[in-house]
Amino acid sequence: MVQFDRERLSELFASFKNQTVAVIGDLMLDRYVWGRVSRISPEAPVPVVEIESESFRFGGAANVSHNVMMLGAQVLPVGVIGSDNSGKNLKNLFVEKGFNADGIVVDSDRPTTVKTRIIAHNQHVVRTDREVTRGISRKIQKAILDFLSRHVRTITGFIIEDYNKGLLTPRFIEDVIHLAVSNDKMIFVDPKFDHFFDYQGVTLFKPNLKEVTDKLGFRLDSDEAMEKAGRKLLDRLECRALLITLGERGMILFEPDKPGVQIPTRAVKVHDVSGAGDTVIASMAVAMASGSSVLEAATIANHAAGIVCGEVGIVPIDRDRLFQELLDE
16 A cells, blocks of 8 residues: 655646546446335335435446546546437436537447446345347447547547446457557456456456456465466456455555555445446546556555445545545555
8 A cells, every 4th residue: 555645646636637538338327216115015025115216327337437537537438328218318417417428329229228226224125237238239339439549649548347238349349459559548447257358468457356266267265366366367468457356355456576465445334335346447547547656546546445335326436535535544
């Protein structure tokens, strides 16, 4: 962990506004149904939630984009929505927040991905998902690549946010990485299981513990096993840095020719871990694009994740609170 002084922290945070980050990934609409429970259903042993209100928030790569914006950087959300009411709601959220939404492509052949969370008395009761996960067409891929190519000179870094919802096919991943590398841009990847090893030569690769365990096929239940996993992934992916998130245990950072650095969680009270990974990848990208070291960025991201885990539902990071908590460390 890095101990920041005010001068260094102020320098980094002031640089955030000079960065433009393209967030390429599966855009989702998060629908929250808020209510209370006072009885059990006579039809089945389940609670009856009496609905009091509902709200919509950014989900998936949209939430990553929101975090980037809340940190003070410029952001280009890039992805696909359906030609449906949920897509309109999501697009309206982007417009209301002042995003440049030109990189959001409407695909009439698929619905907008929607996650509905039912919450009663600040407790998450159940979640329903509406989605189609087949790969997007080459026509849609080309439209997105054309958009990125037109803006690549102004982009500081690329975040690739994969939820296995169909946007990031192997061919499309290769094309995006080629565009970024050929223009000397940083690439930050939050992977999922399906295309785990397709992200070669990126700046930062950020899987979680379960994804690493599943892909490598052995338990990461000791320091030796964790170190082995880190070295194996660094060698295979040829990435500049690897950050494995460990849930309540924090995260561990690997760089070539350096021992792994364990970073304990900063969460004091965990209400909801949903979206913490989005906050981590956004914070890493903005900080490193602003000139931080990898360890400085990981320290910032760890504090940011601790803050959002203390909130109910998926919420973006509060920049001022993050600055103060880092300064008070």
